[in-house]
Amino acid sequence: MSRERLYLYDTTLRDGQQTPGVDFSVEDKIAVARMLDEFGLDYVEGGYPGANPTDTEFFGRRQTAAAKFVAFGMTKRVGISASNDPGLAALLQSKADAVCFVAKSSEYQVRVALGCTAEENLEAIRASVEAVRRAGKEAMVDCEHFFDGFKENPGYTLACAKAAYEAGARWVVLCDTNGGTQPSEVRAIVKQVIEAGIPGENLGIHAHDDTGQAVANSLAAVEAGVRQVQGTLNGIGERCGNANLVTVMPTLVLKPAYAERFETGISAERLTGLSRLSRAFDELLNRAPAAQSPYVGQSAFATKAGIHASALAKEPATYEHVPPEAVGNRRRVMVSDQGGKANFLAELARRGIDVPKSDSRLDELIAVVKEREASGYAYEGADASFELLARKVLHGLPEFFGVSGFRCMVERRFDANGQLKTVSEAVVRIEVDGEQKMSVAEGHGPVNALDIALRKDLGRYQDEIADLELADYKVRILNGGTGAITRVLIESFDGTGARWWTVGVSDNIIDASFQALMDSIVYKLMKNREMAGLTAAE
Numbered sequence: 048m049s050r051e052r053l054y055l056y057d058t059t060l061r062d063g064q065q066t067p068g069v070d071f072s073v074e075d076k077i078a079v080a081r082m083l084d085e086f087g088l089d090y091v092e093g094g095y096p097g098a099n100p101t102d103t104e105f106f107g108r109r110q111t112a113a114a115k116f117v118a119f120g121m122t123k124r125v126g127i128s129a130s131n132d133p134g135l136a137a138l139l140q141s142k143a144d145a146v147c148f149v150a151k152s153s154e155y156q157v158r159v160a161l162g163c164t165a166e167e168n169l170e171a172i173r174a175s176v177e178a179v180r181r182a183g184k185e186a187m188v189d190c191e192h193f194f195d196g197f198k199e200n201p202g203y204t205l206a207c208a209k210a211a212y213e214a215g216a217r218w219v220v221l222c223d224t225n226g227g228t229q230p231s232e233v234r235a236i237v238k239q240v241i242e243a244g245i246p247g248e249n250l251g252i253h254a255h256d257d258t259g260q261a262v263a264n265s266l267a268a269v270e271a272g273v274r275q276v277q278g279t280l281n282g283i284g285e286r287c288g289n290a291n292l293v294t295v296m297p298t299l300v301l302k303p304a305y306a307e308r309f310e311t312g313i314s315a316e317r318l319t320g321l322s323r324l325s326r327a328f329d330e331l332l333n334r335a336p337a338a339q340s341p342y343v344g345q346s347a348f349a350t351k352a353g354i355h356a357s358a359l360a361k362e363p364a365t366y367e368h369v370p371p372e373a374v375g376n377r378r379r380v381m382v383s384d385q386g387g388k389a390n391f392l393a394e395l396a397r398r399g400i401d402v403p404k405s406d407s408r409l410d411e412l413i414a415v416v417k418e419r420e421a422s423g424y425a426y427e428g429a430d431a432s433f434e435l436l437a438r439k440v441l442h443g444l445p446e447f448f449g450v451s452g453f454r455c456m457v458e459r460r461f462d463a464n465g466q467l468k469t470v471s472e473a474v475v476r477i478e479v480d481g482e483q484k485m486s487v488a489e490g491h492g493p494v495n496a497l498d499i500a501l502r503k504d505l506g507r508y509q510d511e512i513a514d515l516e517l518a519d520y521k522v523r524i525l526n527g528g529t530g531a532i533t534r535v536l537i538e539s540f541d542g543t544g545a546r547w548w549t550v551g552v553s554d555n556i557i558d559a560s561f562q563a564l565m566d567s568i569v570y571k572l573m574k575n576r577e578m579a580g581l582t583a584a585e
């Protein structure tokens with residue numbers, strides 16, 4: 048059975064640019080356009096040439112090889128001809144293959160926001176589309192406020208869409224600009240538009256996520272007949288964002304309800320790069336990926352629950368809607384107080400630790416983890432601390448060095464120039480190979496001073512930790528008031544590119560930090576030995 052073609056249109060670089068806190072440079076835009084082009088998107092909307100110097104420069108050359116490169120802008124202004132409109136000229140002169148106009152399609156919006164007559168707006172739509180066609184570019188029209196306009200005055204809203212279609216727009220895109228429309232309304236209205244004479248193969252959907260329905264609305268529109276879906280990477284966009292293409296794409300490719308009827312430019316092979324694409328984009332935005340993102344989040348295929356882990360070990364399909372590898376993600380079976388033997392066995396096996404299910408030491412490890420979690424530890428996010436604890440309970444852990452005590456001091460004082468300054472100092476007493484050492488260090492804060500002092504002189508282990516660095520430090524107060532407990536999580540990395548998390552818990556933040564720092568160093572020493580195939584004593 049032949050499948051119908053669905054077109055994917057990305058507006059990350061235009062609507063995404065309207066996200067609070069997002070501001071792309073020209074270099075960012077070039078990088079994102081390349082990622083989208085290589086991934087197989089059909090259209091990449093690059094921005095609004097003429098609106099700002101970044102977009103004008105970006106449109107100075109064509110930025111995609113396979114995808115159509117699209118310039119966005121408003122229809123010509125009322126009162127001037129298309130040929131005399133400088134905004135329209137910037138769109139036509141850009142190196143874009145296609146121009147997407149935003150056109151008002153709500154009688155109320157035309158009256159209030161544009162301040163022109165309904166007929167003048169229709170004429171602006173026709174004249175703008177015709178100008179783009181004369182320039183030899185593909186024309187499309189984003190019908191702004193389409194669904195709200197349709198509910199208020201369907202006749203006029205349809206007239207706007209028809210004006211665009213009859214003037215030769217390849218795509219007439221129905222926009223849920225304020226994001227309040229529900230899937231059942233989208234489905235019903237799209238059907239009426241098609242019945243009114245605009246074929247589904249010329250219709251698109253542009254949905255905003257203000258009620259968390261942007262993806263559902265896009266899919267409802269596809270089911271009702273539209274053949275172009277607009278959206279953004281990771282769902283960025285104005286206010287609550289746009290339809291998340293990182294969710295839409297795998298749904299269209301992997302879910303039989305769509306995959307059996309439609310074909311997109313995204314092959315199953317390319318889809319395996321989806322998690323990488325999503326994370327690379329977050330990296331470019333300098334923000335942490337959302338762990339619970341559908342398909343690509345770190346938690347998308349993670350389970351803490353013992354009952355789930357036990358079934359997953361027998362057959363992954365028991366608790367996975369698609370295989371994680373299909374989107375380049377991975378299964379994570381986590382250890383915590385919600386887990387049973389299956390969680391622990393899976394995590395231990397992943398870490399190369401073999402232990403039979405019937406071994407009583409496994410029960411002991413589970414009991415210790417559950418007990419420690421009850422007192423504030425969280426091992427699901429502290430992989431290295433879990434491994435140290437597991438090795439200690441199952442096989443014993445070597446004591447590379449001992450710490451007989453530490454002291455931390457924070458002092459606010461005037462320096463030699465009479466400036467008030469806060470200084471932090473730490474002293475750590477360590478025993479290595481029977482030798483007592485005392486290290487003193489100053490730092491930006493007490494934890495930094497403690498870290499420097501702890502890693503200053505570890506005797507024969509000192510060279511081994513030279514490439515150890517701390518990447519992140521998180522503190523959480525677990526219960527308020529005088530009985531508060533502090534949990535510290537520390538992320539470390541080394542020259543091999545490995546990264547690991549350790550945890551410390553105490554009613555004292557410095558003490559909690561010290562435990563996490565100690566675990567990080569011990570983990571590094573243990574990892575070095577494993578990589579070199581050495582025993583702990585070597």
Ligand SMILES: CC(=O)SCCNC(=O)CCNC(=O)[C@H](O)C(C)(C)COP(=O)(O)OP(=O)(O)OC[C@H]1O[C@@H](n2cnc3c(N)ncnc32)[C@H](O)[C@@H]1OP(=O)(O)O
Pocket residue numbers: 062065095097098099121122123124125149150151160161162171191224285
């Ligand atoms: C739903 C959406 O996301 S649409 C995309 C919105 N994106 C943006 O606005 C980002 C880029 N925009 C800009 O940089 C600026 O708005 C510019 C450069 C385009 C225009 O700037 P200015 O000329 O200073 O106008 P300003 O932004 O104050 O107001 C927009 C004008 O466009 C008019 N307008 C709005 N939509 C349309 C349209 N579809 N067709 C014609 N004119 C329109 C408005 O009526 C208003 O005109 P007025 O000043 O005569 O009242």
Ligand SMILES: CC(=O)C(=O)O
Pocket residue numbers: 062149189190191192222223224225253255
């Ligand atoms: C065009 C657009 O971004 C909107 O209507 O939401």
